[in-house]
Amino acid sequence: MNKSESNSYWQVSRAASVRKIDKLVLFILFIAGVAAVANFLVWWVKVEHVDVLALFAIFSFIFIYVLARLVFVWYTYLNVSRPDVPVAPKGLTVAVFTTSYRGEPLDMVRKTLEACKNISYPHTTYLLDNTEDPAFRTAAEEFGAVWLELINVPGAKAGKINRALELTTEDYILVLDPDHIPFPKFLDNTLGFFSDAQVGFVQVSQAYYNQNRSFMAHAAAQQTYTFYGATQMGYNGLGCAIAIGANCTFRRAAFDSIGGHVVGLAEDLQTSLKLHAAGWKSVYNPVVVSRGIVPEDFNSFAKQQFKWAFGALGFIYNDLPAAFPNLSMNQKITYLSIATYYFSGFINLLFLLLPFLFFVTGYLPVNMLLGEFVLNGMWIVLVSIAFYIYVQRWMCHPASERGWHWRAMILKFAVWPVFLYGMLLSLAKVDVPYIPTAKRADASISPFAKPFLWYSWLFVFVFALILLYRMFFIELGDLLFSSVKTWIMMGFAFMSFAMSLWALFVVRPGKHLYTTDPWDELPTGLFKKSA
Amino acid sequence: MSKNNFFDDKLYRFVLFIMVLVLGSFAVVGIMRINSSIRDAVVTLFETGESKIVDFEFKKLFKNTNGKRAQQMAWFTGIKMNKDSLLNPSQIMLGAYDSRANSNFRSILRLEDSLKTHLPLMQIYTTWGSRPENKFPVAEVKSILNLGSLPLITWEPWLNSFNAVQYPDIRDIKERSKHGLTDIANGFYDRYLRDWARDAKAAKVPIFLRFAHEMNDPFRYPWGPHNNSIDEYIQAWQHVHSVFDSLGVENVIWVWSPHVSYEGYEAFYPGQEYVDYIATNILNYGEGMEWSNWYSFDKLFKFHYDKFALYQKPMMIAEFGTLEYGGNKSQWFSDALTNFPEKYPMVKALLFFHVENDNTAILKTFDWYFIEDSSCVNVISKSINGWK
Numbered sequence: 001m002n003k004s005e006s007n008s009y010w011q012v013s014r015a016a017s018v019r020k021i022d023k024l025v026l027f028i029l030f031i032a033g034v035a036a037v038a039n040f041l042v043w044w045v046k047v048e049h050v051d052v053l054a055l056f057a058i059f060s061f062i063f064i065y066v067l068a069r070l071v072f073v074w075y076t077y078l079n080v081s082r083p084d085v086p087v088a089p090k091g092l093t094v095a096v097f098t099t100s101y102r103g104e105p106l107d108m109v110r111k112t113l114e115a116c117k118n119i120s121y122p123h124t125t126y127l128l129d130n131t132e133d134p135a136f137r138t139a140a141e142e143f144g145a146v147w148l149e150l151i152n153v154p155g156a157k158a159g160k161i162n163r164a165l166e167l168t169t170e171d172y173i174l175v176l177d178p179d180h181i182p183f184p185k186f187l188d189n190t191l192g193f194f195s196d197a198q199v200g201f202v203q204v205s206q207a208y209y210n211q212n213r214s215f216m217a218h219a220a221a222q223q224t225y226t227f228y229g230a231t232q233m234g235y236n237g238l239g240c241a242i243a244i245g246a247n248c249t250f251r252r253a254a255f256d257s258i259g260g261h262v263v264g265l266a267e268d269l270q271t272s273l274k275l276h277a278a279g280w281k282s283v284y285n286p287v288v289v290s291r292g293i294v295p296e297d298f299n300s301f302a303k304q305q306f307k308w309a310f311g312a313l314g315f316i317y318n319d320l321p322a323a324f325p326n327l328s329m330n331q332k333i334t335y336l337s338i339a340t341y342y343f344s345g346f347i348n349l350l351f352l353l354l355p356f357l358f359f360v361t362g363y364l365p366v367n368m369l370l371g372e373f374v375l376n377g378m379w380i381v382l383v384s385i386a387f388y389i390y391v392q393r394w395m396c397h398p399a400s401e402r403g404w405h406w407r408a409m410i411l412k413f414a415v416w417p418v419f420l421y422g423m424l425l426s427l428a429k430v431d432v433p434y435i436p437t438a439k440r441a442d443a444s445i446s447p448f449a450k451p452f453l454w455y456s457w458l459f460v461f462v463f464a465l466i467l468l469y470r471m472f473f474i475e476l477g478d479l480l481f482s483s484v485k486t487w488i489m490m491g492f493a494f495m496s497f498a499m500s501l502w503a504l505f506v507v508r509p510g511k512h513l514y515t516t517d518p519w520d521e522l523p524t525g526l527f528k529k530s531a
Numbered sequence: 532m533s534k535n536n537f538f539d540d541k542l543y544r545f546v547l548f549i550m551v552l553v554l555g556s557f558a559v560v561g562i563m564r565i566n567s568s569i570r571d572a573v574v575t576l577f578e579t580g581e582s583k584i585v586d587f588e589f590k591k592l593f594k595n596t597n598g599k600r601a602q603q604m605a606w607f608t609g610i611k612m613n614k615d616s617l618l619n620p621s622q623i624m625l626g627a628y629d630s631r632a633n634s635n636f637r638s639i640l641r642l643e644d645s646l647k648t649h650l651p652l653m654q655i656y657t658t659w660g661s662r663p664e665n666k667f668p669v670a671e672v673k674s675i676l677n678l679g680s681l682p683l684i685t686w687e688p689w690l691n692s693f694n695a696v697q698y699p700d701i702r703d704i705k706e707r708s709k710h711g712l713t714d715i716a717n718g719f720y721d722r723y724l725r726d727w728a729r730d731a732k733a734a735k736v737p738i739f740l741r742f743a744h745e746m747n748d749p750f751r752y753p754w755g756p757h758n759n760s761i762d763e764y765i766q767a768w769q770h771v772h773s774v775f776d777s778l779g780v781e782n783v784i785w786v787w788s789p790h791v792s793y794e795g796y797e798a799f800y801p802g803q804e805y806v807d808y809i810a811t812n813i814l815n816y817g818e819g820m821e822w823s824n825w826y827s828f829d830k831l832f833k834f835h836y837d838k839f840a841l842y843q844k845p846m847m848i849a850e851f852g853t854l855e856y857g858g859n860k861s862q863w864f865s866d867a868l869t870n871f872p873e874k875y876p877m878v879k880a881l882l883f884f885h886v887e888n889d890n891t892a893i894l895k896t897f898d899w900y901f902i903e904d905s906s907c908v909n910v911i912s913k914s915i916n917g918w919k
Binding site: 027028031032034035036038039048367368369370371372374375376379467470471472474475476478479480481483484487488 | 566
């Protein structure tokens, strides 16, 4: 990151507009992608590719699921849309809710309160506090915020919001996480959309200012760039912009119509769903008008992801069926796609185990020519890459966000045990309490690092065993026929091994990196302009 | 563009509709076109890589003593790359087909150990079709070569497993076998033939190819005289040969292999320039079948040896074995193999038919296996090791 890049962090930055030529390019890519997937599936499903039928069936099903998701991602990109921002009418009553929990750093909350004060559109800031620490009250009063003590409220954040809704009267409510520094022009980028009486909430981009402080932070931030670019813009085009819990401005009437903010582990998604089912429209404005903190170490990241993975499955079972009939087709697919994202942990596990299944039993799920697999799969990869490159034009802050995001890819692999654990606990209906996303780095070794250690040892052990067996003990007659299959499967296992080593690097504890908190490094004079 | 009205304009709607159709069709056809034109290259690339793995493991990693097999067959190793020498080898090339050797060569190596010899030839049976297993058996051939032997491939033109989409000229599956050989001669299966021939050429070593064997047996295989005339058979053979020629495949040794129990097989001979070896199967069913009796090897073969000799071609016993109904198995082998080279100097190759559970005969399965019969093994070993 260079200096000009970090200076530009604090200016309003909006994703590029969507031109006709963009639509044309996306359209051509989409058609090519569908053709590539069709070609692949036609080639894949063949009797002669079956080795063990049950395995073939399972893996075919997974492949089809993964490809269907992929096609939906492309479909989302195809619908990318950037709304024009209507001027915010004067005289709206607006509340800004920010929350503080016990153990949350005071300095961080102070920065947020100070920034809230500087939001230019007239509003009232409320600190929803349960710290029972008088310093927080003092801080709120120092920056002209109303202090609401909300202790013993069920359900953490959403519970506090609901209680605060009872205590306030403003028509519009901006929910802001306490680590986020809003820009002065925040509300000017959201309130105008409410001129359409059907709009229930307006979401803006979520950006960060600490992503260069650690590999982990960088990777975690990279994972969000496309989501807050082309993906949410696509959801917006599909009439299904999602509330992600922070940086979201709600209409009070919308909350009232569904009985307040939903309380649960995936409460943002649940609220979003209920509002859509109740007929409210949503808007995604791809603009950076605040910056906050992204987890700087794997433990914090894992906790956040675990919460979502756990919540997502409950969301599928508990929330989605009731809302389903009231959703448009696009909304149905969007929510299904979001909620099933976390199955990837389970799928990753299966693919990791596949080579070992072969080494132990000799069973393969498929019997096909590697060359043909590569040939037919290649088109899908090519289209994916083309999309990946093209949709980068809709990053909210292109200077810092464009690129290959390789850290994010490694992190995506590194997080599979978290997803899997979340899914399994959710299936077992274990009660998990609400976990606020950690703001400070957590230095302990993540329990989610262990699967990578186990896998690495397993690989080394099995590799050595098979190599020795094949060098000294196997009979010549057996050796020659089994060479290709064995070493191809070993190659797959090796790729997972290499990824696991990377993952171990990512999930390693790294407290020594942090001698300061991110909010101590905010540029001086950040709040002077409008102060 | 203002807002989302791109899809609202009537003209755009129309243009879009046409574009979907045109682009979609082009994309599908385009991918299929490109795939089919580069498929062979890509698949070959990967198979080359795979065979490098096999070579590397066999030559660099594998430390087992069996690896020296090729050195132990020095006389054969000296001639095996030379097609002309293989037509006139200094001693009989022994070989086998072993039914337990489907996924490895363990059983065939055990057989040669028991017989205290080495088997320079190993037989593979493979059928025509459009499935992966119908392709030229690259891996098996590679393995046989690594073992130090050469393959005899018995190549059976079954036509019922061809995919009609990939082979649009071929007839409905129910009628495919009737005059199927004419379809082959007319080039309907050339795509398969060419693929196979190219792979055979890429193997770069002599390959004994026994195509459409027992073509004169009117009961057994679909390419027999109950479905095709003699002319049709000869035309098919010549066509297959010419496809190989046109691709410059020079490493194939053509083995013509009639069933001598049916008279008049001479009429099926495709011609001197189309055949390198003349082969047959000599299997003594003993009293295992209603129509059969216990016959010695000489009784079964001598008469035909003299007829074959007229062609001036090297001969091969491609399937050699006996059952034990109505006679003594060891004695049969002993009678057959003692002084064999003197009795049949033109026979240059002899392959044991070492098959368990042979169910090609209806209602009965036959056991041609003899490795567990120590008196058989001793007799055979003694006979072949006594050859000059």
